[in-house]
Amino acid sequence: MSTFDDPFDAGRKLSRAGCACGQHRSATEHDQAALALRCEPVASTEARYEGVVASAVMRAMFPKDAARRAFLKSVGASTALAAISQFFPLKTATEAFAESGAPEKKDLKVGFIPITCATPIIMAAPLGFYARHGLNVEVVKTAGWAVIRDKTINKEYDAAHMLAPMPIAISLGLGAQAIPFAVPAIENINGQGITLAMKHKDKRDPKDWKGMKFAIPFDYSMHNYLLRYYLAEHGLDPDTDVQLRSVPPPEMVANLRAENIDGFLAPDNICQRAIYDGVGFMHLLSKEIWDGHPCCSFAASREFITGSPNSFAALTRAILDATAYASKAEHRKQIAEAIAPANYINAPVTVLEQVLTGTYADGLGGVKTDAKRVDFDPFPWQSFAVWMLTQMKRWGQVKGDVDYKSIAEQVYLATDTRKTMAEMGLAPPASSYKSFAVMGKTFDPAAPEDYLNSFKIRKSS
Amino acid sequence: MTEKFISIEAIAKRYPGAGGGEIAVFENLWLSMQRGEFGCVIGHSGCGKTTVLNILAGLDAPSAGAVIVDGQAIEGTSLDRAVIFQSHALLPWRTVLGNVAYAVTSKWRDWDRARVRAHAQTFIDLVGLTGAEHKRPSELSGGMKQRVGIARALSITPKIMLMDEPFSALDALTRGTLQDEVRRICLETGQTAFMITHDVDEAIYLADRIFLMTNGPAAVLAEIVENPLPKDRGRTDLHRHPYYYAVRNHIVDFLVSRSKSFATDTPGHDPRNVPVVRIGKPELVIASVADGPLQETKQASWPGLSRPSTSS
């Protein structure tokens, strides 16, 4: 379920305790306020904030529920809103709310890797999401994952686009010194793919892939874990039966053309680019391995979060806003055009469009459509982090006992994001953990060790 | 010899030898000169002539002993003692004027450009290089280069000029002209000059006294030859002077044979009281000096060696 269901949708099921926006003590009260203010369809973010603010104002003016209800009943919701607006400048209040504490630092630098996973981070610049939250953000293209990690650690970047497992790895001190990092938002879900060289177009069964060479973008990446998972499910040991190489995404297509590798599980626009250039075909969308898997995250150091809490909050809100915007299918074409120029992803618009709209050439002469090929959902499920930790342990990246829950809770800021989303009028899930299935196998975040032990193929430790 | 303007007192120069010991180039060397005197040192290569000059210049320090100039022991180099180098040692990145001006500004730091230039120009004119001021050393002939070297040395108006075989690299014609030049300048300015040479004729033409050194190692100052020729001698008629061949033969004879065996021949040699040879004076006259026929014979014994030179 996406977090971006319309909070004003009357038909929406309210199965959780409290209300969806978190502002009201009960769902009924939330609905009451929502109904009261439904004077026009909520289309824009401004309108959504206005809704939140107006209901707050209403509550402030009529602290007693009964009195408020009576007032609303007697005059009607739209009249009430108009009346309030007259003596309470709602617009100003909305702005003040959106800023909620001036950012300590307005000029921020956010690093990104030019792939479609970074869509919310990138598009927030040309489409003005950062500016809307009072920030002047420069999004800086970066050469690789190790560089983005180092530059963020070195405070050249205030926050950055990172592969979802990277903040966990950095916090644990894997491959670098341990520095506490946190993830307020997931960038994208799905949106990756296994692309094979054209010469393998008849070799679609992974059991035939023994001895092949595959590229992945980084060791601490969902790509690594998903490819390993996929191969292992088909009976191949990824450490002994195939070769896995860390290759920077832009070099993947060139390597595929040069037949240095047989295929890759790569972030998108790279997969589609290989197809576009006629060197590869789409074997499998990552969505088919695990529908709704996280890929990249928006990460910042704990130091930045505690040092500039308002800037961080504003950044998070901008990213959440942008992610919400990107999740709408009707915006995807516009986004593709906005992020294609050399200043951002620097790729042909056609390629980005195919990735974002989900209508794409598969490289074998067919046109496929899958609207959820890539999707955007910011909620940093702690269960995602737990799953990644099980895979890190499975493949020997971490050893010994892992305190799954506490690491997940330290790095994936589900609670804070839930609060922020609620303040913004978005509908966050009530829980931070959810169960999901990867290739049909259910993962229970409450029993990670059992899950881990259920795999036959794993690195012997 | 009443006033010792330069007094070299018991200097020695030793180098560490191969076997851990020391090799002495010379030991206990005494030598003195008067103000305005022109002294020439003659000796074979390796006798330490250049070392003596370098010690005098302050470029080298003696292992023992001291050099006193004008009543003061010298310590290092001084603008009072100008050196004319064998290889002229001009700074090739500077023009003629630049080279001379460099010396002038070194002596008179507070002079302005115009004054330095005018002063340098005087000395360039003096050595006959007027018109070549803006040429670089590479554009000059060997003789012209050495003229610049002389102008540079003179421009700082030193008390002593030290010359290390200044003309040995030049052709005979140029050498002659420059010798005239140096002699003229020294006479005009009353310079005290100390010169090393291999050329016997050069020594006789220029020097008031000629210092003969034996072969090294352990070289000694064997004799001091007082030049009997008059001060106003000319280079072209030098050989016509009655004492010319006597002096010349004495020196050549020393260089050819006695310089090798001097130490064994004269065991009682006192380095503080080096014998002075005064050719033409009865007490030290070499028997055959005034004897024409013998002179002829002696000359005949050097066929084809009218200008014996030790530079080989």
Next chain:
Amino acid sequence: MTSSLRLRAAIVSIALFAAFIGVWHIATRGTGAVASMSPEYARLMGLTATAGKSAMPGPLDVGAKLWEHLQRPFYDNGPNDKGLGIQLGYSIARVGLGYLLAVIVAIPLGFLIGMSPLINRALDPFIQILKPISPLAWMPLALYTIKDSGLSAIFVIFICSVWPMLLNTAFGVAAVRKEWINVARTLEVGTLRRAFTVILPAAAPTILTGMRISIGIAWLVIVAAEMLVGGTGIGYFVWNEWNNLSITNVIIAILLIGMVGMLLDQILARFTRMVTFPE
């Protein structure tokens, strides 16, 4: 005679260039439209896949793109997309800064080493070990310690361009003719004035030769360093266009890198000629 030789050489050069362009053009010709492709599918595919266009751009593509760049060399479309002129400017500024630092360190230190046999002996082992280290091997260390990628790039330029200058300065200073030093000594020239008026001009041709080697290395390294740290500069441009698999732009960048490198070398060569003295 020489002018006719020059003329003939020019003719040969032009002929070689023309032949190269011709071969390049023929080698990168497309293979013609690929048959049996639904128009809907073809719309989604690139020209390489649909029209059989070579993956390698031809000279005409490069020429057209170059013309495009030359017409607006200084555009600025945000932090990640700037005109070639600006990118080159960044690279040259970085090289200049790192190089300047290297000059400031290498020449006085080289003087010291050249003049003092003690320091020469003492520093020699360090120099011998540090000198052959590949400049880019310093990069992770620099990033880790300096904690600033811009400064790290400058540091890498510094560390790789310092050695030729240092060694040449030391050698040049040590090899200054004794007689020139003696001239200065007999003129009672002080140590500092001697260093500037005798040793420096005498060693200048050797020092400049070292500086010329250094600027070449610095320019080689900046491209690689910028590809690594990104942000700005011609190296970043190459990386960014490589990201987009735009070989055309990469070729243009290579051309420009070569030309700027040659220019830098020529400038230093001119300086070298200025300080060289015939003997």
